[in-house]
Amino acid sequence: MTAYPPSDALLDAVVRYLREDVLPQSEGASKFNMRVTINLLELVGREYRLQEAAEARELARLRALLGDGGIESLRVALCDAVASGALDCASAELTEHLRLTAIDRLAIDQPRYSAYRRAAEKIAAAAGQPGSKP
Secondary structure (H helix, E strand, O other): OOOOOOHHHHHHHHHHHHHHHHHHHOOHHHHHHHHHHHHHHHHHHHHHHHHHHHHHHHHHHHHHHHOOOOHHHHHHHHHHHHHHOOOOOOOHHHHHHHHHHHHHHHHHHOOOOHHHHHHHHHHHHHOOOOOOOO
């Protein structure tokens, strides 16, 4: 048992407070700044919840493409392989890796983006999980 609520629950509580109590009382530039603040806190929350799994999936794909290594070194190796022509941009494996990496990033950065939502629904349907996120 933990002594404190989970960090993501605390973050959700702050966002809820700002959205429900502070934002309605804000005006002009303060209202705009409050919306920006809420959006940033929601982004941090999504990153907290989704980033680790997204990076694990990316790392598995990078290792399948390039071999063993850490995520940062494999990202650099991927760029080098594409730049040198060792990996062809027409490669189905490379295209799929880039597509799935972009979808994972959009889940964090822009989950309301319509193209992301369509792609996530397609992935979920293919996995037999309607409505779930990648």
